[in-house]
Amino acid sequence: MTTVRxxxxxxxxxxxxxxxxxxxxxxxxxxxxxxxxxxxxxxGIFIFTAGPVFVSFGLSLFRWNIFKPPDYIELANYERLxxxxxxxxxxxxxxxxxxxAVATQVSIGLILALAVHRITNTAMRYxxxxxxxLPLLMSGAAVAVVMGYIFHKEFGPLNYYLGLLGxxxxxxxxSADWVMVTIVITSAWRNLGFTFILFIGGLSxxxxxxxxxxxxxxxxxxxRLWSVTIPLLSPQILFATVTGxxxxxxxxxxxxxxxxxxPGNASRTAVMVMYEHxxxxxxxxxxxxxxxxxxxxxxxxxxxxxxxxxRWVFYQ
Amino acid sequence: MSAEKKMSRRDLLKLAGxxxxxxxxxxxxxxxxxxxxxxxKVQAHGLDDNQLLPIADIMTARHPHVSVDWVVLTGIDHExxxxxxxxxxxxxxxxxxxxxxxxxxxxxxxxGLAAPLDxxxxxxxxxxxxxxxFADVHPSLVEAMMYxxxxxxxxxDFNAANMYFNTNTLAENGxxxxxxxxxxxxxxxxxxxxxxxxxxxxxxxxGYAWINRLWGSWMPWIFVAxxxxxxxxxxxxxxxxxxxxxxxxxxxxxxxGGFRWRTPIANSDxxxxxxxxxxxxxxxxxxxxxxxxxxxxxTGFYATGKLGMTPAGGFWAGRLKNEGMEKGDFDVQLxxxxxxxxxxxxxxxxxxxxxxxxxxxGWEFMKIEVSREGFEASPFFYPVIITTSARRSYSQAANYExxxxxxxxxxxxxxxxxxxxxxxxxxxxxxxxxxxxxTGTSNAMSGAMSPQDALDQxxxxxxxxxxxxPQYYADN
Numbered sequence: 001m002t003t004v005r006x007x008x009x010x011x012x013x014x015x016x017x018x019x020x021x022x023x024x025x026x027x028x029x030x031x032x033x034x035x036x037x038x039x040x041x042x043x044g045i046f047i048f049t050a051g052p053v054f055v056s057f058g059l060s061l062f063r064w065n066i067f068k069p070p071d072y073i074e075l076a077n078y079e080r081l082x083x084x085x086x087x088x089x090x091x092x093x094x095x096x097x098x099x100x101a102v103a104t105q106v107s108i109g110l111i112l113a114l115a116v117h118r119i120t121n122t123a124m125r126y127x128x129x130x131x132x133x134l135p136l137l138m139s140g141a142a143v144a145v146v147m148g149y150i151f152h153k154e155f156g157p158l159n160y161y162l163g164l165l166g167x168x169x170x171x172x173x174x175s176a177d178w179v180m181v182t183i184v185i186t187s188a189w190r191n192l193g194f195t196f197i198l199f200i201g202g203l204s205x206x207x208x209x210x211x212x213x214x215x216x217x218x219x220x221x222x223x224r225l226w227s228v229t230i231p232l233l234s235p236q237i238l239f240a241t242v243t244g245x246x247x248x249x250x251x252x253x254x255x256x257x258x259x260x261x262x263p264g265n266a267s268r269t270a271v272m273v274m275y276e277h278x279x280x281x282x283x284x285x286x287x288x289x290x291x292x293x294x295x296x297x298x299x300x301x302x303x304x305x306x307x308x309x310x311r312w313v314f315y316q
Numbered sequence: 317m318s319a320e321k322k323m324s325r326r327d328l329l330k331l332a333g334x335x336x337x338x339x340x341x342x343x344x345x346x347x348x349x350x351x352x353x354x355x356x357k358v359q360a361h362g363l364d365d366n367q368l369l370p371i372a373d374i375m376t377a378r379h380p381h382v383s384v385d386w387v388v389l390t391g392i393d394h395e396x397x398x399x400x401x402x403x404x405x406x407x408x409x410x411x412x413x414x415x416x417x418x419x420x421x422x423x424x425x426x427x428g429l430a431a432p433l434d435x436x437x438x439x440x441x442x443x444x445x446x447x448x449x450f451a452d453v454h455p456s457l458v459e460a461m462m463y464x465x466x467x468x469x470x471x472x473d474f475n476a477a478n479m480y481f482n483t484n485t486l487a488e489n490g491x492x493x494x495x496x497x498x499x500x501x502x503x504x505x506x507x508x509x510x511x512x513x514x515x516x517x518x519x520x521x522x523g524y525a526w527i528n529r530l531w532g533s534w535m536p537w538i539f540v541a542x543x544x545x546x547x548x549x550x551x552x553x554x555x556x557x558x559x560x561x562x563x564x565x566x567x568x569x570x571x572x573g574g575f576r577w578r579t580p581i582a583n584s585d586x587x588x589x590x591x592x593x594x595x596x597x598x599x600x601x602x603x604x605x606x607x608x609x610x611x612x613x614x615t616g617f618y619a620t621g622k623l624g625m626t627p628a629g630g631f632w633a634g635r636l637k638n639e640g641m642e643k644g645d646f647d648v649q650l651x652x653x654x655x656x657x658x659x660x661x662x663x664x665x666x667x668x669x670x671x672x673x674x675x676x677x678g679w680e681f682m683k684i685e686v687s688r689e690g691f692e693a694s695p696f697f698y699p700v701i702i703t704t705s706a707r708r709s710y711s712q713a714a715n716y717e718x719x720x721x722x723x724x725x726x727x728x729x730x731x732x733x734x735x736x737x738x739x740x741x742x743x744x745x746x747x748x749x750x751x752x753x754x755t756g757t758s759n760a761m762s763g764a765m766s767p768q769d770a771l772d773q774x775x776x777x778x779x780x781x782x783x784x785x786p787q788y789y790a791d792n
Contacts, residue, residue: 065427066402066405066406067405067427067428067429152613153604153605154518154519154522154604154605155613155616155617155622163516163518168516168518169518171605171762173605173607174605174606174607174758174761174762175762175763176762176764259607259608260608260754261755262528262607262608262754262755262758262762263758263759263761263762263764264755264756264758264759264762264764264765265755266762266764268755276748276751279399279402279403279406280395280396280398280399280402280747280748280751281745281747281748281751282402282406282427282747284406
């Protein structure tokens, strides 16, 4: 009875504290309202993002094939992971892909954005914006299937036209030396639209006064680009790089559909290996261990990028 | 007037409550009917081109209370479809009747996902049905669907790896379709003879091509060279089938209760020699770069006269027909002899889920499918052959009337006339085994490794994989 009375008193006190007819009370009510609005999103994050991450951490300590009860094996999955040559190769491939793909997307996206930004004809500007952005709207799987035919060594149209120029057939998908280039081209072609539109937005936000001032100071052409435009675009470059890295580390569709990770393991990526172990080989524990390592790698990458960005990102 | 038309919130709630009560009451008779209605979930390859629809029609005609819900799963190869089924089950979805080829039969049986059918067959009051069925199906197909003595799938179809020829390409280069006793050397001569290169040295017409996968690919060469990926043993059991339905049939001699593949022999001299053969042909430009896939690209090459020979089974006839090739434009022969002429096959059928929600109805569906009525209605076997019938009666001239090939007898002769013919190796861990096999294959076929090195690595990986497996075979 005393407990109920005590709880009622606390509740009443809280209600009074919240409903106080003062500026503080108003601020509290506004804050509570804010949290109420945030609640659906927070719940979504907890259930669909943070939850699975924690479950993966837990699963990685078990051997489990879903049909039989899981066996607790402590860190055995991680020990196996360290000895697994295919894991080392796939993480190496992922790193190679990430560096090449992000560099390509950011640099070409920037070049295209600078070029289109200079176009004064509005219709042409819209045309190019739409054209460069369109591939991003396409299904990654569909792009990979079509690109797979385009890059076919013997019967693909790309080698056919290169052949007319006297270029020998290039084994785009079947040579360990070429396959990563092919995957990068395919991925970059599709994702370029994102960085492009981001840079277009950034360029539109650069104040004309700043550019005029640079002009007055004698900074023109490349000098103005390097010393004024790019520093002012640095927040967009940071965002494109961080999201690009996060996306690239998780690359799956292109290598899976175009090469199935081959030839050998030359285009097998970390997420592919995770998929193969978890879903093809029904080793959910081992697949989860790979997912955890991948999660930590992405976190480390992002943290490093954010830390390094303090030196070169300029916020207006 | 307008105020009278307005509905208050209270009125709305009242109306909603009354409406809900009405719906519940009117739904009562429906609920009673629904208790009798049964829906079975059956795996299918597609919705628009679902070849199982006629089977479902027979099922619902016989049992109007049963409806079929399709679980559509596609993949470029059997192990990919199997992975999707596993993911489906992992996600808590149920399935009553699934389809598996040899590649996934032991996988599903070994995990306890599929139910053994022995008791259902031997306890079926309609024994004439099963006597007729087994008399029509070669025992090697049945044995390939067994796991540790029990049958998990009555075979519906099979495909042996035979050699297809583009007859026009052969004729243009002065070759005839060889006879059944042709050899590996005859094959190499024909393959080289029909290969055409342009001035730049690029091959324009390839003598021979294949797909990097478990079935087909270069596996037939492993078999005829005298090798395999794993030692081939037989589990005890299966007598209920051999004694009960195949009594007196010499083809059941030495058969057991399914295969056991458990000791890797992937880098034996025979396997190295087989891989060296296909690598040599690739390096000479007789064979194009080898990719993974379902064979769709090869069909195109073949139909456009860019390819002379390829390993395929009965399913290829329908594909070539659909690509525009006419009857007579292609033909088929047994795989050439090397050290032996041991052929390989893969077979397929439906399995009943151990946790099926409607097992009796699911089993009825499976029986209809393998019945004569089911085969006659099935678009798999007529008019355009999509796969080779497991029942001998439906692998006859009439079934190949519109497509060819002229040598269609080869398909069933591979079983009937060659007792050593056996399934591709597919233990319960066939999925990771296939990844290791295709990876090792492309290591050699891309020139990244020598055949010996690629197979040494494959052997080491298979040994590690096999060692990690739980006890799938009873006497491990």
